[in-house]
Amino acid sequence: MHKQHLINEYDRKKSIIRKRLGSFAKPKSDKALFVELCFCLCTPQSNAKRVATIINENNHVKLFNAGLDELRQMLRSNARFHNNKARYIVNARAYFPEIKNLPKHTIKAREFLVKNIKGFGLKESSHFLRNIGYRDLCIIDRHVVNMMHDLNVFKNKKMPSSHKQYFEMEQKIKDFAKSMNIDVDELDLLLWSMKTGFVFK
Incomplete structure (x- = not known):
């Protein structure tokens, strides 16, 4: 996957992604x-x-x-x-x-x-x-790892096997999001929408 494709998808979906994140931040019963x-x-x-x-x-x-x-x-x-x-x-x-x-x-x-x-x-x-409204976290699952590898953010497709590895991979995703001028929370929803075809949670 090319970075330009990611940018195009983000531009197309960012309003609904931001709306979804806004709904997460609302107080919960x-x-x-x-x-x-x-x-x-x-x-x-x-x-x-x-x-x-x-x-x-x-x-x-x-x-x-x-x-x-x-x-x-x-x-x-x-x-x-x-x-x-x-x-x-x-x-x-x-x-x-x-x-x-x-x-x-x-x-x-x-x-x-x-x-x-x-x-x-x-x-x-x-x-x-x-x-539930917290921000600046990465949800690192198999799909995210594969896409980060395709974008040359990760060198391989191995899942994190320790907390240390998770934190290191999380920081790489944050750095990548910053370089693309995309909020890291928005990036997660974007990546999943590219897999499923819709913005969920």
């Missing part, structure tokens, strides 16, 4: 916040739109109160590794008071999530924080 937490726990290695059909505010009561077996059945058809993800949701309930009062500092908030929320590594924590 407790219900919306917990649903977003569950969504980000369930999307890894799953289709985000399919996950959203079950992880939404209509199912908020089940997400917060259902037993493990009921959650497993609920997730079975729309999220891979549904047994693990059901356990992650149950575990996250205990930390919801702290999640409602995360540090304002982005890095400290991410550190708390990585340390305490089962199922959240740096990528998933960054995804959740971005979706």
Whole structure:
């Protein structure tokens, strides 16, 4: 992929991307916040739109109160590794008071999530924080790594295998975004829209 293609796509989509980021920054009710937490726990290695059909505010009561077996059945058809993800949701309930009062500092908030929320590594924590209004984080998954390699930002297509590698790759993406005069949060949504054909979350 050429950089000019990226610029053309950005110019075409930046208004909707900025609108989406603006929606993330709006205050969240407790219900919306917990649903977003569950969504980000369930999307890894799953289709985000399919996950959203079950992880939404209509199912908020089940997400917060259902037993493990009921959650497993609920997730079975729309999220891979549904047994693990059901356990992650149950575990996250205990930390919801702290999640409602995360540090304002982005890095400290991410550190708390990585340390305490089962199922959240740096990528998933960054995804959740971005979706609730935090900024200046990179959601480094396989698709992003491949595209950064195609753009000669990364030398290979290896996923980060340690926190140190994640932080180094994150900084490279930030530097690239700056060189392209694209906000790094906008770049993430842009890259995903180029894969899926739409701007989601």
